[in-house]
Amino acid sequence: MMVADWSHGVVLAASILSWFIIGAGLAQTAVYLLQLIVAAYALSRRPPVARSALLWHRYGDVAPPIALLVPAYNEEVNVVESVHSMLALEYPNFEVIVINDGSKDQTLQRLIEGFKLVKFHRPYEEAVTHKPIRGLYSSPMTERLFVIDKENGGKADAQNAGINVCRAPLFCVIDGDSILEPDALMRAAQPFIDDPERTIAVGGTIRIANGSRIEAGRVREIHLPTRLVALFQVVEYLRAFLMARLAWSRINTLMLVSGAFGLFRRAEVVAVGGFTKGSMGEDMDLVIKLHRYMRDTKRKYSIQFVPEPVCWTEAPETLSVLGRQRTRWQRGALECFFRYRSMLFNPRYGRVGFLGFGHILVVDVLGPVAEVLGYVLIPAFWLLGILSAEYLLAFTSLIFTYGVCVSVCSLVLEEAELQRFPRARDLAVLTAVAVIENFGYRQLNNFWRVKGWWQFLRGDQGWGEMTRTGLGGAKK
Incomplete structure (x- = not known):
């Protein structure tokens, strides 16, 4: 009798876990399907992409x-090349402020040598808090460049120092290892010009530069990466930007403007206290704070994603570096979700509380745990005879078939909108990668995200070293 009761308990527990796993999977499927439909609709409603010369005129x-x-x-590997590319941007009125956040390498020295920097004095207000500034530098080569040397405080702290020193009404955050296309600023600024009262933040597209030919801070020839790890990330980025962010932007529930390239109105960012220091996900954190502030003050606003402005960045090419990046991203998402959890399904925050936070709950909080449990428990339950073969096949089909469908559809959106891959061979390779990534790489990603869950529960605040090889040498 005790054996029977024990067996019944195991079956019941297995059934509950199985329904949780399949329920979370169906919820993610519904979210991705909604994103795909809304993104396709948004693209169909967009006017033709204007030429750069017309935008300038x-x-x-x-x-x-x-x-x-x-x-x-x-x-130190990329910073001089990146700054050169920024100084050559096609925009009438801008300044470049590099914030050296207490680097341990030769970052500051490379900048001093590359631009003949000299110390100077520039008054600034302490609108948001940050670690002490050790010195300000300007360049006799160009009046557009300034460098802040400060004590190490993390990325958010460094950006806060830049917010204080800058004098423009808009600021653009960009990673030091990234390269903007020449017209990226003009295209990103367009919503601020068309709707200056409502627009408070705009995000652009991030693309993988690995493998492309880069000279003088410009992507001269676009090629796919030669390493499979970077190729997987090309498909991931297409899916994240041209599907997810375009969809959420369309219904004004965009919860993330990438820290690698985002444009913000300074007044609103100062009003919310700037970037949250010590945050693992400072970019998501800021966008959520802006949503909350604008909703609390009952002001009409818009946070947009614009596909055309493109920022090229170097992606990790080894699994160890990529794993550290993804666990950190997961910790950042969890940190933001639980810090602002009172917004979840709160009518006060409208669609942001229901759709925006609901998406984070399904995809970032529950998603990786449910998927990893499914990888381990569903086959185990089948082997023990607790679950039927039909259930196992249905679960497997849901994971792989839908994953392939979403990835391939994101390539279709890319070809319809940006068309950055001129060769048919590149599209064929990416289509194959979009299929292959669902058989091993996606599962590995979820294990990294579960590791991020564990680190979050332990209170791990480590950033991890992100090894760079240098964009200037990237060639096919």
Whole structure:
């Protein structure tokens, strides 16, 4: 009798876990399907992409000043190349502020040598808090470049220092290892010009530069990466930007403007206290704070994603570095979710509380745990005879078939909108990668995210070293 009761308990527990796993999977499927439909609709409603010359003619005289904030920590490999590319941007009124966040390598020295920097004095207000500034530098080569040397405080702290020193009404955050396309600022600023009262933040597209030919801070020839790890990330980024962010932007529930490239109105960012220091997900944290502030003050606003402005960045090419990045991203998402959990399903925050936070709950909080449990428990339950073969096949089909479908559809959206891959061979390779990534890479990613869950529960605040090889040498 005790054996029977024990067996019945195991079956009941297995059934509950199985329903949780399949329920979470169906919820993610519904979210991705909604994203795909809304993104396709948004693209169909967008006007034709204007040429750069036309944008300059139309907006050049009214484009607002922009400060590019470039936090740099141990970026000696790419920082000079990146700054050169920023100084050559096609925008009428901007300044570049590089914030050396107490780098341990030669980042500051490379900047001093590359731009003949000299110390200077510039008054600034302490609007948001940050670690002490050790010195300000300017360059006799260009009046657009300034460098802040400060004590190490993390990326958010460095960006706060840049917010204080900058004088423009808009600021753009960009990673020190990234390269903007020449017209990226003009395209990102367009919503601020068209709707200056409501627009408070705009995000652009992040693309993988590995494998492409880069000269003088410009992507001269676009090629796919030669390493499979970077190829997987090309598909991931297409899916994340041209599907997810375009969809959420369309219904004004965009919860993330990438810290690698985002444009913000300074006044609203100062009003919410700037970036949250010590946050693992400072970019998501800021966007959530902006949503909350604008909803609390009952002001109409818009946070948009614009596909056309493109920022190229170097992706990790080894599993160890990529794993550290993804566990950190997961910790950042969890940190933001639990810090602002009172917004979840709160009518006060409207669609942001229901759709935006609901998406984070399903995809970032429950998703990786449910999927990893499914990888381990569903086959085990089948082997023990607790679950039927039909259930196992249904679960497996849901994971792989839908994953392939979503990835391939994101490639279709890319070809419809950006068309950055000129060769048919590249699209064929990416289509194959979109299929292959569902058989091993996706599962590995979820294990990293569960590791991030564990680190979050332990209170791990480590950032981890992100090894760079240098964009300047990236060639096919």
